[in-house]
Amino acid sequence: xxxxxxxxGALSLAxxxxxxxxxxxxxxxGAKAGGTLNLASSQALKSWDLAEAGMGNAEQYYEPVFxxxxxxxxxxxxxxxxxxxxxxxxxxTTLTLKLRTDVKFSDGTPLDAEAVKANLLHTKAGKGEAAxxxxxxxxxxxxxxxxxxxxxxxxxxxxxxxxxxxxxxIASTKSLTSPxxxxxxxxxxxxxxxxxxxxxxxxxxxxxxxxxxxxxFAKVDIKTMSDPTARTNALLSGQLDSASISPxxxxxxxxxxxxxxxxxxxxxxxxxxxxxxxxxxxxxxxVRVRQALNYAFDSASIVKIAxxxxxxxxxQHFTSDSExxxxxxxQTYKYDPAKAKALLAEAGYPNGFxxxxxxxxxxxxxxxxxxxxxLGNIGVRVKLDKIPFDQFMPSILAGxxxxxxxxxxxxxxWIAIQLIVSxxxxxxxxxxxxxxxxxxxSRISASTGSAQVALYKELNTYLVQQAWDAPWDVVKDVYxxxxxxxxxxxxxxxxxxxxxxxxxx
Numbered sequence: 483x484x485x486x487x488x489x490x491g492a493l494s495l496a497x498x499x500x501x502x503x504x505x506x507x508x509x510x511x512g513a514k515a516g517g518t519l520n521l522a523s524s525q526a527l528k529s530w531d532l533a534e535a536g537m538g539n540a541e542q543y544y545e546p547v548f549x550x551x552x553x554x555x556x557x558x559x560x561x562x563x564x565x566x567x568x569x570x571x572x573x574x575t576t577l578t579l580k581l582r583t584d585v586k587f588s589d590g591t592p593l594d595a596e597a598v599k600a601n602l603l604h605t606k607a608g609k610g611e612a613a614x615x616x617x618x619x620x621x622x623x624x625x626x627x628x629x630x631x632x633x634x635x636x637x638x639x640x641x642x643x644x645x646x647x648x649x650x651x652i653a654s655t656k657s658l659t660s661p662x663x664x665x666x667x668x669x670x671x672x673x674x675x676x677x678x679x680x681x682x683x684x685x686x687x688x689x690x691x692x693x694x695x696x697x698x699f700a701k702v703d704i705k706t707m708s709d710p711t712a713r714t715n716a717l718l719s720g721q722l723d724s725a726s727i728s729p730x731x732x733x734x735x736x737x738x739x740x741x742x743x744x745x746x747x748x749x750x751x752x753x754x755x756x757x758x759x760x761x762x763x764x765x766x767x768x769v770r771v772r773q774a775l776n777y778a779f780d781s782a783s784i785v786k787i788a789x790x791x792x793x794x795x796x797x798q799h800f801t802s803d804s805e806x807x808x809x810x811x812x813q814t815y816k817y818d819p820a821k822a823k824a825l826l827a828e829a830g831y832p833n834g835f836x837x838x839x840x841x842x843x844x845x846x847x848x849x850x851x852x853x854x855x856x857l858g859n860i861g862v863r864v865k866l867d868k869i870p871f872d873q874f875m876p877s878i879l880a881g882x883x884x885x886x887x888x889x890x891x892x893x894x895x896w897i898a899i900q901l902i903v904s905x906x907x908x909x910x911x912x913x914x915x916x917x918x919x920x921x922x923x924s925r926i927s928a929s930t931g932s933a934q935v936a937l938y939k940e941l942n943t944y945l946v947q948q949a950w951d952a953p954w955d956v957v958k959d960v961y962x963x964x965x966x967x968x969x970x971x972x973x974x975x976x977x978x979x980x981x982x983x984x985x986x987x
Contacts, residue, residue, distance in 0.1 A: 518701040519967065519983055522713050522725040526680060526706050526872060530657075530664040532601065533608025535648045538890075538976045539726070545980045546670035546685040546702050548651035551579065551598070552642060553981070558893060558974045560642040564593065564652060564667075574637035574930070581628045585692055587654040587667045595624040600655045602632065612648040614908040615640065615900050618927075637927040639934065640896035643974065669697035669980070681706055696981045708871060710845065717962050724963040724983070729790040730848070735962040743961045744792065745971035745978075748801045748898065751793075751889030752954035753779070753853060758914040762884040763837050770829040772949030775885075776815035777822035778860045779852075781954040788848035793955035798946050799891060799898055801956045803973060806895040806938035811946045822860040834861020839886045840874055841866040849887055881911040889957055893974055895938050899923065903945065918944060 525539035551565045567580040585593040599622040606616045621633040654665040676684025685702040716722040718738040760767025781795035800806035905915040922941045970982040
């Protein structure tokens, strides 16, 4: 296994270096105050409708146009933005927000409590990842133009952090549903003349923005680049000022004179088991089979070889910055193919089983090679389904696959729960429910302080014991930047927030 991974990693690196040869001296960038900040996103924009908005790399498209109700500091504490103050009632089911009174949308209409109400109810009714994080909002009441009461069906520990991201972004009420051109109150407006849908999005500074000093660039350009080699080439040639890169391209961009920063945003990658009911692959309904899948993976070698050390092996969905983290859980499933085979035999699958999984070799060749090989070593035979990569996530959401490589999560444990664990979680496409988990979630939402932390840890322990998924590692994201731009990493945002980009001094 190690030899094959080394060869795959070396080949990938050689290809990237070859493709970028001769361009190292061109990485001069062009970002300066009053100039253009050139970025790239590895994820395509699905829709300007915030009810359908995605998270992760998709966040970059929304931030120039839409201001959020709150921001977060580097420790995850909420800070003021459109909302200047906030307070919960004793039951933790009513959140009172006080709003700025000097903000207008770019169409000239005021951003007031009615607009906030319309947005929160619209977004939460959608089907996107952003919508999933605020599903507990049952009503929003307006008491005056600068005050809203957010009513919750159940306490939601992550609500303030969610309102500092896409779920808390506010669009003009005139353009809520399926807008062709987004209208917000953010630091920039979309420039249709500099935009080619699906390829490139140009933004120009909003002359009436209330906090111009936090956004020093006159223009922002975001290119859609799913291919990591294309992003690397664009960085090295100076077409981009900053973008995410894959671990095997770190040496290439450093050799080209670019800066490299890392951040741990709470994302966990590995084998995600979508079909815990056993609807598609009956074997997966047996916890022993799921445990066998965990024992099958040599996570330490995957991180060392395929990821060039940029990650931390783990057996849990919650990271060391999370209140739910339990250090000893990472020792639960040590690499043991013999034990994995014994568990499969005990569950009635001595010869393993077959499974169809989406082919992700175009973006994650090393991870796929390791996954297929190590599953094969315990008798799990993988047939790869070659689909266009833009169909990867829609196919998973549609419940097409029993399991696949994936990565998601968040430093905030309740956000991770809403993405992965709850029955209605975005990445629980077959809506699997465990009654004990449901009970724990109810108790967590109604708790605070040390009692809540203890329940988070109890939930985490149970999920690991039940082999909810087969995590490999906590992802360490890598960003490369021109020396002309200063980027401050932020662990509570999956991409560096736009207000953390400044011209280099």
